Amino acid sequence: MLSKLVACYNSTSLILRIFIGIVIGALLGVVISSQEWIGIFGDTFVGALKAVAPVLVFALVTSSLAKGGTKLDRRFGTVLVLYMVSTLLASLIAVAASFIFPQTIALANEASADSAPAGIGQVLKNLLINAVSNPIDALARANYIGILVWACIFGLALKSIAGDGTKQMLNDFAEALSKIVRWIINLAPFGIMGLVFTTVSSNGMGIFKNYGTLLAVLVGSMLFMALVVSPLIVAITLKCNPYPLVWRCLKQSGITAFFTRSSAANIPVNMELCEELGLDKEMYSVSIPLGATINMDGAAITIAIMTLAAAHTLGIVVDIPTALILCVLATLGACGASGVAGGSLLLIPLACSLFGISNDAAMQVVGVGFIIGVVQDSLETALNSAGDVLFTATAEYRAWKKQGKPLPDFLAK
Numbered sequence: 001m002l003s004k005l006v007a008c009y010n011s012t013s014l015i016l017r018i019f020i021g022i023v024i025g026a027l028l029g030v031v032i033s034s035q036e037w038i039g040i041f042g043d044t045f046v047g048a049l050k051a052v053a054p055v056l057v058f059a060l061v062t063s064s065l066a067k068g069g070t071k072l073d074r075r076f077g078t079v080l081v082l083y084m085v086s087t088l089l090a091s092l093i094a095v096a097a098s099f100i101f102p103q104t105i106a107l108a109n110e111a112s113a114d115s116a117p118a119g120i121g122q123v124l125k126n127l128l129i130n131a132v133s134n135p136i137d138a139l140a141r142a143n144y145i146g147i148l149v150w151a152c153i154f155g156l157a158l159k160s161i162a163g164d165g166t167k168q169m170l171n172d173f174a175e176a177l178s179k180i181v182r183w184i185i186n187l188a189p190f191g192i193m194g195l196v197f198t199t200v201s202s203n204g205m206g207i208f209k210n211y212g213t214l215l216a217v218l219v220g221s222m223l224f225m226a227l228v229v230s231p232l233i234v235a236i237t238l239k240c241n242p243y244p245l246v247w248r249c250l251k252q253s254g255i256t257a258f259f260t261r262s263s264a265a266n267i268p269v270n271m272e273l274c275e276e277l278g279l280d281k282e283m284y285s286v287s288i289p290l291g292a293t294i295n296m297d298g299a300a301i302t303i304a305i306m307t308l309a310a311a312h313t314l315g316i317v318v319d320i321p322t323a324l325i326l327c328v329l330a331t332l333g334a335c336g337a338s339g340v341a342g343g344s345l346l347l348i349p350l351a352c353s354l355f356g357i358s359n360d361a362a363m364q365v366v367g368v369g370f371i372i373g374v375v376q377d378s379l380e381t382a383l384n385s386a387g388d389v390l391f392t393a394t395a396e397y398r399a400w401k402k403q404g405k406p407l408p409d410f411l412a413k
Contacts, residue, residue: 045191
């Protein structure tokens, strides 16, 4: 009987299972909000993802560089350019949306959060410090900038001295970690049920009404980026209809990332999709983990919109030159978000300092961000993760065209 239930569970679409988990979690949050033990499912799910993701990134990059890494050539440079251009455009979209639909926030009397960087110099300093931090400490604190740097160093060192047996062992270790993440994601419906239960039981369904317009601007900007701007970048680069590739990335990467809320944990999903797209493994096994660290379109949008909402709330007039500086600041800050505890929200005070907004007021905005994070953070992660595959594939297919190799059938139509 149990084996039949497990078989039925595994044969059902993950998206359908997750939807059922959301419904059950919301209903339980309304009906039996006092049963806090249900939230343990969510805490366990998030904890498992957080535990395995740093080791996974280190193993994947190290293994890839140790056994190969000779084919990164110009494609890798193209991926980096696409990552940075898309993040800058995302911040410009967010600023434009905030000017067209200015938002204000009902600030609470008190709000708390971890310490945030005090300026762009502090952000750059944090990036450098994180890059050269102790590798064991980087893994323990999920410092992805440090993890990425040390993985590259170890991978390149092993490439010249490791034998075939060692390289195969590294590859097997990376594959094992990827399989573990797939197991965890397969149990996502239970974890998401717990997360939704905790959110609804703590804040009630009114959370979406109280900050509805702010959420609408955030969601609208992210959707515009995902459905208009990113496809436009692909179309200009490949000179073809980008939407078959865009839809595939959103469906197979974005939806999963929306519910797991972790770009790093979604790496195995993205790498499996890259394999389906026929991409070079030596390329995507490095660009995908890198994208999970620096490709942060959603984070740039969050930083810019929340900062301008704080400025509008306090009656601060924002001119165009200052708004453009904010775009650059949001872009740089977003790239370093994974190296700062709390992600993109804790970079809001940095951007607020551009307008002379006090740290107390900025931290209240951060508090609001944590409240709406159930939607904002999910969509932000989906946009970031889908973009990792989208731009990796775009760089690869661009190289194909230059070599006279035809594009895949689904994209060439």
